[in-house]
Amino acid sequence: MKYGFLPQSIPAYSSFEVVNALRAKHPDYTYKPAMLNPTNPRDRAQDWEEDVISQFAKNTTLTEYVGQRGTASGQAMFIARPIRLPNPACLQCHSTVDAAPPTMIEKYGPANGFGWKMNDTLGAQIVSVPMAVPLKRADDAFGVVMGSLTGVFVLIGVVLNLMLWKLVIQPVTKLSALADRVSLGERDAPRVPPAPKDEIGTLSESFARMRKSLVHAMLL
Ligand code: HEC
Incomplete structure (x- = not known):
């Protein structure tokens, strides 16, 4: 970490990559930590994901949200859980540019992924599965x-x-x-x-x- 940032050490990165490997075979299944202000731009929430996040922001006791939506390949079902910072240690990399490790700034830039606050609803982990498979079964x-x-x-x-x-x-x-x-x-x-x-x-x-x-x- 001193000489070069290793994104593999970040759980959010690793889980995304693992699911990405699975998606080579099953492209209709997706997982994403959708964020309003992501560190990695690929995690930025799309319109419908922003709606899901706003549900969690409105209702802070909500722990899971299940819904359906139309996609290009047919109906899909999604399960979402809110992302909030559970631990002040997370703030080291997600609060201010100055607090974050320099190698991380080198890799990700100082523009996004900062200013997160404890207990704010920052995003949602969203798993999406195609309905066509279970319906056909x-x-x-x-x-x-x-x-x-x-x-x-x-x-x-x-x-x-x-x-x-x-x-x-x-x-x-x-x-x-x-x-x-x-x-x-x-x-x-x-x-x-x-x-x-x-x-x-x-x-x-x-x-x-x-x-x-x-x-x-x-x-x-
Ligand atoms: C060592 C610095 C560091 C620490 C500590 C850290 N993160 Fe991160 N986090 C990152 C980086 C870098 C990324 C971007 C990874 C990628 O490329 O997908 C990231 C990504 C994320 C993401 C995915 C969305 C995004 O912003 O791209 C979430 C959610 C997240 N972190 C939550 C947490 C939580 C919760 C904690 C505390 C338990 C935490 N992080 C601690 C550096 C850190």
């Missing part, structure tokens, strides 16, 4: 859930119909065809096949018994 998940629900319902419908046909409709149709033939006086109509012990089975047993009594009565 939510859409995809919705499609998968609805698709599998529809599939399950169709499967249940098909299985229920098959069972209804096999267990109820088919035996009852057979029974009613037989009843038709018996009612028309056909005595040699085939016997009712033995049925399982359920309601349909009981019905066909009763039918067989009724048929026997009928034949008996006719013979008398």
